[in-house]
Amino acid sequence: MCYRWGLMLWMLSCFLCFAAEAQNISNEGKAFWAVFPSHDPSRNGNTGIPALANVRIYITAKVASEVTVSCGTFNPAPVPVPANTVVWVDVPRSAAYIDEITDVNRSVPGKGIHVQVTPGHEKVAVFEHIYAGARSAASLILPIEALGREYYSMNYTQDQSNRETSKNFLVLVAANPDTRLIVHKKDGSTFPVLLTNAGDVYEYMPADREDLTGVYVEIDPASPDNCNKRFAAYSGSTSLIIGCNGSRDPLFQQLYPPGSWGKNYGVAPFKDRRYVLRVLAQQDNTQVQIDGQSYTLNKGGFFTSAELTEASFITADKNVSVAQYSLTQACSSVNGDELIGDPEMVLLNPVEFNVKSTTLFSSDQQNIDHRYINVLMKTSATSTFKVNGQVLSATWNPVPSNPGYSYTQIEITDISSYLTANEGFNAVAYGFGDHESYAYSAGTNLAANTYFLVTNKITQRDARNACLGQESDFKVILPYLVSKITWKLDDGAEEEGPLNPKVITASDGSLSYAYSYDKNITFSALGQHQVVIKIELPNDGSGCLSEGAEFIYPFDVFPLPTADFNVAADNCPDTEIQFTDLSTSNLPDHRPLNKWLWDFGDNTTSTAQNPKHVYASSGPFEVKLSVGLDEGCMSDVKTFTIHIRPKINAALSAPANGCINKEIAFADASSSAAGPMVSWQWDFGDGSAVSIQQHPKHTYLSAGTYTVTLITRTANGCQSLPAKSEVVIHSLPVVDFTLPRVCVNDVAQFTNKSANVDATTAGLIYSWDFGDGTALAADNVSTQVNGSHQYRTGGIYTVTLTATNANGCSFSVSKQFTVNGGHIRPAFEVENKNALCSNRKITVQNKSTINSGKIIRLVWYIDNAEKLTVNDPDPDAFYELSPPVAISPAAQTIAIKLLAYSGDNCVEPLTENVTLYPAPALVFDPIAPVCLNSAIFRIQSARETLGIPPQNSSYSGPGIISADGYFDPRQAGVGTHTLTYHYSSAAGCEESVTQVVTVQPLPELDLKRDIYLLSGGEIRIDARASGNNLRYKWVPATGLDRDDVLNPVVKIDEDREYTLTVTTGLGCSITGSVKVHLVSSINAANAFSPNGDGVNDTWVLKYIETYPNVAVDVFNRYGEKVFSSQGYSVPFDGNYNGKQLPVGTYYYIINPKNGKKLIKGALTLVR
Known part of the structure; x- marks a missing residue:
């Protein structure tokens, strides 16, 4: 057991330790330099007055702190910073603003904004927001320890408008006195920059709107003490458009030194918007992949993507910098339409430099209406992400080109948000308003040249801090070999350390070197300490490092956590047991624990805070818990012994196969050292009710494989694990057969329609029972596929077919059917038998009867021609028969015959002769179209063709004014009309026929009755006519320029009357007259x-x-x-x-x- 617990301690130390890539430097620190660069203001649309920008510095801290924000002569009192909240300081524009006319392209003293933590207080994180009328920008601000000695500018290409105020810039601010810089322009030329004091600034702004992306700035390697100099760099644009015209916004971001760049970047799109990516390389022949597409970049070279709408993933074989840009408002939506917001740039952090917690601000200045946070992290850890302590209920979307990472877009309303997760994440905070926006990285663990670790001699784990009362050693990880290293703890003496580092190989093949300082130091009190490490490098031409460097690493002494937990002492086996953590961190700020390791005493462990565990065997078990936290210490082990009652061995007995609707018996075979079973729960796997019988029976209603589960309990209240057994339930055959229609003279043939459920018949066997009590027993059954049997007596019989399939499952179907008698009496009646006409159906009524059973079929004939077959006829039913067509005017005698069947071999005939009178055969010839004003005429185009004398004949229809066919077109009216000719014979046989007549419309004419014409004058006759294909004729033609047009010109020397005839294309005409009067002279009013x-x-x-x-x-x-x-x-x-x-x-x-x-x-x- 001691060995196993030692193994647990080793596992816990690995579980809590930092990876080889762990960092000491993040965006949190105690001193910062920010700037207020040149800004292109928007102007009031009514007054033209520019909205000048303001600058606000936001400060947040995980532990309560205090800061001073100063710039030049602006030096207010320190500001308290409560834990996990955001405070801000507005810096006067007059103190910090770099004027685009007077301050660019020269060193300007005292314009740097300095944020300094009060000595003795904790680190803070700093953000900057520049805001004005409709032009905002924001950036994460890096602490001094994260600053570098070189930077590459990141900007965007300016549009080619003639706006003198839209330019790109690169701002440099000194963190040390006498900072000498060299600016490498893109054309290969250079120029020097001298920043005399810390806080002096230099804003490089070319006059030609040059895209400065790739411009490189470094500390002059020939300057004094250059190795200990650092400076900050900011890049952006005073204003610009991206994607389309319409509106502008500034860009502003603090640059990361190349050592803080990375090789893997995940990019989440801005909410509901398009975006653009730019990737910048530091070294030649850098291979970059963006969503699977490959690109090669050289030093200072960059790639700009097309407009994107989905998440992206970027990988490179060398470090690169990545910027994400939002678009101009007029085209910013995912569809390319307008959506509030304007251009913005944010420098992204690689996924390898993620954070596990951060407090950020989301500004609502100026007119920012919607604020969001994009979060990207490993898909497997998204469930641990929290906002202000609450698990996020938003949707996580996998990155299409790398589903191992997912992102979410959170809309927020709070100014301050505290983000946490069990694993690292990258986040971007941004906001959009009408024609303005801002965006910045929400926090990062930055790459640095070194990092420092404290090794706990008890747990053998590396951490950033030491533990109270436990021996500690120290180590530093360097990316190079040194020729000398010295260590100094607090105010102690400086000691030279050994030069035998452990070599660490990273996943990309790069080497690091771990130098140890083994002193077995035990700290007896809580508090902060520091280690000062000085190194010298071999003079190998590697630059300033050959002169040596000094690193100062603060660390804390933390108390040991106290492990404690709660669990029931007596438990059942095979039952989930809840373990509840009651441990405390013992830290002064009550920081919660986030690491747990449980040993349940049965060779299993857990790292959950409140795990549940199932013991598979009985007996006592010693449970152990050790706890810790990131950057903290590991607790002593808490132990507790729990007891597990005797195990229950549940077992059941069940057949392997069964059939649908057949009862199956199950039996309990369980046992336990605790005594007999006292309750049972049977689940038959088909959704039916649970059975509590010890030996139940069950019937399955559907075929399939079912898992039968049995859970039992003993008198001590413990429950077994489920015992399971599979039973295969087979389908029954589908049984069916067709019944014959037979009489006593027929052999009944039964057709088998049975099949397996898959419609095959393989393996089926059959048994027939014909239900004939008068037959011999051997004749009453059959095993043939299709059964046959002759019944000697008419009556109702029950026939049963049983089919059994290859699985032994049987099913029976019984059907009743009738054997009809053989004594048939056919009979029928003919309706109106003395007045039958050849053009009307003959109606007959069935009057046939039988001694037993029923008549199954009637077949009707006329003169031996079959006319109608009726199956299963009803008594007294009426049927219609089609008579033969008349071919002469004489009546004829026809024979109506009926055959009545009760089976195939039982039939009786009956014939009756009747007289059939011929129906008139009529013809109605076509009628030529007539005009509406045609005279009344007689229609005589209808006639009878067989020669049958008429009893009566007549015409009818629209326009018919007498039965003998006189037609009036005006009464009928314009249109096509149907006329009917009716004819009846002396025998009462009637027929009628129809024909259409079309009445054509007349043209319409509107003509003035009188026209007056001055002597010697002329006038065009005003006439109007309508109709189809009209023709015109004027009489007389004298005095007219034409006589065949509607509106001729008339010129006369005496009064004259003219008549116009208008004729349609179908020949229908109308006339009208006009009288032209000659007036001798003009009668002018005076x-x-x-x-x-x-x-x-x-x-x-x-x-x-x-x-x-x-x-x-x-x-x-x-x-x-x-x-x-x-x-x-x-x-x-x-x-x-x-x-x-x-x-x-x-x-x-x-x-x-x-x-x-x-x-x-x-x-x-x-x-």
Whole structure:
């Protein structure tokens, strides 16, 4: 047992230890440098006043802390930061803003925003939000220890508009005095930058809107103390569009040093929106795969994706940086339509640098309406993700190209959110408003050159912190070999350490080196300590590291947790037992435990907090629990002995096979050292009710394989595990047969329709019982497939067929049938037998009878021609027979014969002769179409063709005005009408026939009765006509320009009357007349009153329209022309040039222009 518990301690140490890639540096720290870069403001649409940007610094911490935010002369009092909340500080624009006119492309002192944790307080995380009217941006801010000595700019291509204010920038801020930098431009040229003091800034902004992606900045390797210098870098755009025109937004992100780049990135889409990716390489020949597509990038080179809507996964063989961009509002939705928001850039963290917890802010400044968090993590761990301590109820979507990772999109309303999970995740916080947006990484474990671990000598595990009262050693992991290393703990003396590191090979083949400092130090009090490590490297030309470096690593001494749990002491075997954790972390901040290891004493373990466990055997078991937490310590082992009662061995006896609807017997065969069984639960596997009998019987209703389960209990209350057995239930055969229709003279043949459930007949055997009590026993049964038997006596018999399949399952079907007698008395009656006509059905009524059974069939004939067969006829039923067609006017005698059957060999005939009178044979020839105004005429195109003398004949229908066929088209009206000719013979046989007649419409004509024409004038006759394919004829033709058109022009020298005939294409005509009167001269009115009263408002010249070329001029008394008209379609209304003429006398001249004299006179205008 001691050996096994030692194994458990080793397992726990592995369970709690950090992987070789664990990091000390994250986005949490104690000192930060931020900047407020140039910003292109939006302008008020009404006033044109720009909305100048503001900057706000957000601070959050997992443990309560305190910070000061300062910039230049702005130096307010420290701000308390409660645990897991967000506080913010607004930095004055005047102190921090880098002006795009006066401050770019030069070193500017004191513009860096400095965030400093008060000494003695805990680390914090910092975020920055720049916001203005409709242009926002945000970024995660890195602590000083995460800063690097080189950066690559990440921007986006500016559109080619002429906006001078839309430019890309790269801002550099010093973390140390005398920071000397070299900027490597994309054309290969360089220029130096000197930042004299910490907090000095340099904003590089080319004048030509150059895309700065790939521009490289490093600390000048020739500058003094360059190895101990760090600086921060920020990149972005003052404003730009992405994807389409319409609106702009700035880009702003703090850059990660290449050591913090990665090789694997998961990308979740922005909520309901498209996005673009950009991948940037640090080294030549970098192989990148995006969703399975391969690309090769060189140093400073980048790839920009198309617009994407689904999640993506990126892998590379060397470190790369990845940025995600949202689009301009007008085209940002997944369908390319408008959706609120504007361009934004966020630098993503690789999945290898994930976090397990973070507190983030989600700003609602300025006019941000919707705020989201994208979370990406391993699919297997999504159930552990929580927001503010609550398990997330959102949908997780697998990444299509890498389903091992899933993402979710959470819409939130709180400014502050606390995210946690049992495994690492990457998160992006972002927000959208009308034409504005922001986005930033929600936290990361950043790559660094080194990391520091404390080795617990008791548990042999590595952690970031030491444990109270337990011996500890130290180690540091470096990516290179050193020539010398020294260690200093707190205020102790500096000691040189051994140079025999353990070599660690990563999954990508890269090497790291673990240097140990074995001192067996035991800490007796809680508190914070630090180790200072100094190294020297061989002078191998690797740059500044050959001069040595110093690393300061703070760590804490944590108390041991206390393991405790609750469980029932006495339990049943094979039953789930609940173990409840009662352990405490003993940390001052009451941080909860997150690691548990249970040993249940039966060679099984669990890492759940509150596990459930089943013991498979009886006896006492010693349960052990040890607990711990990330970055914390492992507890001592808590032990407790529980007792498991004797095991129950449930067993059952059941047949292997059975049949549907056949009862099956089951038997209990269980045993236990605890005594006999006292209860039973049988589940027969078919959904039926549970049986509590010890030895039940059961009937299955469907075929199939069923699992029978038995659970038993003993008197001590313990329950067995289920005992199970399978039973195969076979289908019954499907039994059916057809009954014959027989009489006493027939042999009854029964047709077998039986089959297996699969419609085959293989393996079936049969047994027939004919139910004939008068037959010998041997003759009353059969094993043939199809049975046959002759019944000697008529009556009702029950026939039974039993079929048995290859599985021994049988089924029987019984049917009753009738054996009919042989004494048949056929009989029938003919309706109206003395008035039968050849054009009407002959109706007969069955009157046949039989001594026993029933008549099964009637067959009817007329003159030996079969007319009708009736199966299973009803007594007294009526039937109709078709008579032969008449071919002469004479009556004929026909024979109606009936055959009545009670079986195939039992039949009786009956014949009766009747007289059949011929029906008239009528013909109605077609009638030619007629016009509506045609005269009444007689129709005589219908006749009888057999020569049968008429008793009566007549015509009827629309337009028929007498029975002898006179037709009036006007009474019938326009259209096609059906006429009927009816004919009856002396024998009462009647027939009728129909034919159609079409009455054609007349054309319509509208013609004025009188027309007036000035002497020497002409006019077109105003006539209107309608109809199809019309023709026209005017009489006389004298004075007309044409006599075959509807509207000829007339010119006469005396009064004349004209007649017009209009004819349709079908020959239907109508006429009309018009009288043309000749007027000798124009009768011009000598006054008119254009006052708007509707009377004499214009100067009327009657019939002047008959002078089509007439010229009318009106002059005032000064000889000035105030009206002139060629033709007089618009009469003079007393206005000139849109103004009313004054009352007075005017003069006119009318020129007919047809050889007639001018007409002159005076005209008085009154109002």
